[in-house]
Amino acid sequence: MSRHRSLRIGKSSFLIDTKATAIITGLTIGMVLLMIISLGIGQLQVWPIDVVKAVFGAGTDIQNLTVQQFRAPRIVLSVFAGAALAMSGAILQGIIRNPLASPDIIGITSGAALATVGFLTVFSDRGNALTVSIHWMPLASLIGAIVMGILVYSLAITRNGVQPLKLVLIGIGLAAALEAITTMLMLLGPIFTAARANIWLTGSVNGTNWSEIQTIVPWVLGLTLILFLLTPRLNIQELGDELAKNAGAFVQRDRLILLFVSTALAGGAVAFAGGISFVGLMAPHMARRLVGSAFGSLIPTAALIGGIIVLIADLVARTAFAPLEVPVGVFTALIGAPYFIYLLFKSKK
Amino acid sequence: MLSKPFSKIIGIVFGLLSVMVLLWASVIYGLTYITTSDVIDSFVRFDESNQHYIIQDTRIPRALIAAAVGSSLAIAGAIMQGLTKNPLASPSIFGINAGASFFVVIGVTFFGITSITGFTWLAFLGAALAAVVVYSLGSVGSEGLTPVKLTLAGAAIAALFSSLTQGMLTLNERSLDQVLFWLAGAVQGRDLDLLVSVLPYLIVGWVASLFMGKKMNVLMMGEDVAAGLGQNTILVKLSGAVIIVLLAGGAVAIAGPIGFIGIIIPHIARWLVGYDYRWVIPYSAVLGAMLLLMADIGARYLIMPQEVPIGVMTAFIGAPFFIYIARRGINE
Numbered sequence: 001m002s003r004h005r006s007l008r009i010g011k012s013s014f015l016i017d018t019k020a021t022a023i024i025t026g027l028t029i030g031m032v033l034l035m036i037i038s039l040g041i042g043q044l045q046v047w048p049i050d051v052v053k054a055v056f057g058a059g060t061d062i063q064n065l066t067v068q069q070f071r072a073p074r075i076v077l078s079v080f081a082g083a084a085l086a087m088s089g090a091i092l093q094g095i096i097r098n099p100l101a102s103p104d105i106i107g108i109t110s111g112a113a114l115a116t117v118g119f120l121t122v123f124s125d126r127g128n129a130l131t132v133s134i135h136w137m138p139l140a141s142l143i144g145a146i147v148m149g150i151l152v153y154s155l156a157i158t159r160n161g162v163q164p165l166k167l168v169l170i171g172i173g174l175a176a177a178l179e180a181i182t183t184m185l186m187l188l189g190p191i192f193t194a195a196r197a198n199i200w201l202t203g204s205v206n207g208t209n210w211s212e213i214q215t216i217v218p219w220v221l222g223l224t225l226i227l228f229l230l231t232p233r234l235n236i237q238e239l240g241d242e243l244a245k246n247a248g249a250f251v252q253r254d255r256l257i258l259l260f261v262s263t264a265l266a267g268g269a270v271a272f273a274g275g276i277s278f279v280g281l282m283a284p285h286m287a288r289r290l291v292g293s294a295f296g297s298l299i300p301t302a303a304l305i306g307g308i309i310v311l312i313a314d315l316v317a318r319t320a321f322a323p324l325e326v327p328v329g330v331f332t333a334l335i336g337a338p339y340f341i342y343l344l345f346k347s348k349k
Numbered sequence: 350m351l352s353k354p355f356s357k358i359i360g361i362v363f364g365l366l367s368v369m370v371l372l373w374a375s376v377i378y379g380l381t382y383i384t385t386s387d388v389i390d391s392f393v394r395f396d397e398s399n400q401h402y403i404i405q406d407t408r409i410p411r412a413l414i415a416a417a418v419g420s421s422l423a424i425a426g427a428i429m430q431g432l433t434k435n436p437l438a439s440p441s442i443f444g445i446n447a448g449a450s451f452f453v454v455i456g457v458t459f460f461g462i463t464s465i466t467g468f469t470w471l472a473f474l475g476a477a478l479a480a481v482v483v484y485s486l487g488s489v490g491s492e493g494l495t496p497v498k499l500t501l502a503g504a505a506i507a508a509l510f511s512s513l514t515q516g517m518l519t520l521n522e523r524s525l526d527q528v529l530f531w532l533a534g535a536v537q538g539r540d541l542d543l544l545v546s547v548l549p550y551l552i553v554g555w556v557a558s559l560f561m562g563k564k565m566n567v568l569m570m571g572e573d574v575a576a577g578l579g580q581n582t583i584l585v586k587l588s589g590a591v592i593i594v595l596l597a598g599g600a601v602a603i604a605g606p607i608g609f610i611g612i613i614i615p616h617i618a619r620w621l622v623g624y625d626y627r628w629v630i631p632y633s634a635v636l637g638a639m640l641l642l643m644a645d646i647g648a649r650y651l652i653m654p655q656e657v658p659i660g661v662m663t664a665f666i667g668a669p670f671f672i673y674i675a676r677r678g679i680n681e
């Protein structure tokens with residue numbers, strides 16, 4: 001069986017990568033099964049069959065409530081946040097052409113963190129109560145992420161356009177500065193704010209509700225659609241500036257658009273789930289090993305893997321030390337750092 | 350800038366005088382106004398007034414700590430930049446601060462350690478561990494130790510340590526309260542005892558660093574050349590690493606993670622005296638003390654009557670500088 005098959009619809013034809021299609025299908029099934037298992041595990045154990053029933057409202061009242069209201073939102077958020085971070089990382093690794101780039105490394109997460117902590121500080125009154133609705137917080141985080149993305153990008157511009165490596169270095173430097181300011185805000189504010197900010201900073205999907213899901217899902221889906229339209233340009237970016245220019249691409253302009261999509265994806269994820277680290281780094285790598293580096297198959301694969309990583313991390317985070325809830329970001333960092341070490345070792349030939 | 354040995358000596362004398370002036374200014378200026386005669390009085394005839402207490406317990410310790418921490422971080426940065434040939438190398442970028450913070454928070458959370466000596470040893474341990482991990486991570490791979498890999502490894506390890514630190518803090522709010530202030534990096538409210546307990550390590554680091562200059566000059570010509578000239582390059586790097594851990598670890602133990610000093614100062618020192626590390630290291634020491642003293646004085650006035658943590662002040666000064674260096678290119 002050849003690796004590719006062509007699919008013709010009217011005048012347009014697509015080359016379908018059969019191996020990648022099989023892998024993507026497999027990952028999708030795996031993710032759904034994992035979601036069912038995760039929906040069932042917790043203080044109230046629900047068998048997988050009963051989980052499916054409860055999802056459709058056919059379980060007992062307590063099962064329906066637990067599955068639909070308490071567990072389903074955080075599980076959906078895990079999947080979407082993980083997928084968004086993974087796609088964001090895949091784009092960044094493509095345009096920066098450095099396998100170690102990720103939204104948290106170039107400082108997008110730190111921008112969101114500062115905006116979030118700033119929001120909590122500015123809008124808290126003396127009694128530690130928020131003066132505006134907490135629902136505005138994700139907007140603040142998103143703005144922080146995008147402003148940071150723009151800032152890093154514009155500071156990285158030199159005479160020769162944007163050099164990918166400078167983008168990373170400037171991201172690291174700015175992130176260090178923003179983290180200092182974030183700590184100061186936490187310090188000056190009441191301890192209550194600090195504790196709340198700290199949970200966000202580490203990354204947590206605890207306490208998600210359906211109204212948050214209604215915001216993040218369209219955001220991620222919309223950006224995913226745009227990303228698919230941009231896939232050919234992303235493939236060209238990986239050739240390097242000279243080759244890409246010779247291939248007729250507007251390298252700098254495409255880079256700016258792609259960077260914006262990447263930032264918006266990561267920003268959306270951290271706005272709702274906080275600073276979950278290393279997912280944007282790990283997922284694209286694992287995907288590349290499975291389906292190769294053409295972005296058409298890489299992006300969906302990475303997205304699924306990202307979702308699965310956060311799902312597993314959340315499952316462990318809420319069950320391992322029950323009744324204590326460890327923020328999910330601690331576990332992604334615990335898997336992510338050794339993976340990073342492995343990646344550095346792997347480059348040894 | 351300063352090319353002749355004579356002008357370099359003049360420069361360092363002038364720098365030392367500036368440190369003296371800044372130490373004096375650090376004691377004098379602040380929310381409570383104090384005059385020089387008050388300072389003298391507080392030693393000659395201590396009258397248990399508020400002013401005298403502030404001088405003895407707050408202002409003087411903080412001035413001395415700022416000077417010691419500033420010069421230690423700057424020397425550590427200079428040696429790191431030399432040994433790794435990375436102009437962005439510094440304790441904070443390489444995750445040494447994050448490693449130290451991580452260990453301190455482990456100590457507070459799991460072992461209930463609250464003593465100064467406990468903090469100090471934990472910070473040392475964490476700094477050393479992070480330095481070893483980042484350095485070895487930066488060295489693996491086909492092309493060996495490259496500046497960029499080292500920076501990336503540092504950023505990743507820092508990210509790991511800080512997420513674990515934050516994770517522990519979310520589980521235990523009481524330790525958050527105790528540690529948050531330390532985590533921001535500060536020289537105020539630190540006891541003189543703290544400095545005294547760490548001082549022996551710092552002094553060993555300072556003195557040893559002065560002997561590193563010549564060896565680093567040789568190493569800067571390239572490892573092959575250095576080995577050809579009969580230098581034991583491994584030993585030089587190892588002693589450099591020990592000095593970095595002593596100085597960066599000691600500084601973090603006293604004042605918490607203060608960033609950017611280690612990056613900025615060596616650049617200014619090299620701009621002043623060129624690439625001769627026999628001069629770069631002492632100049633870094635003097636300039637580091639000056640910068641941190643100035644930052645600390647500034648930190649008192651920015652949002653009076655509250656104070657900006659000094660780590661934030663140095664970040665304000667340091668980030669633009671860092672970006673300037675990154676824009677200019679890491680390999681030049």
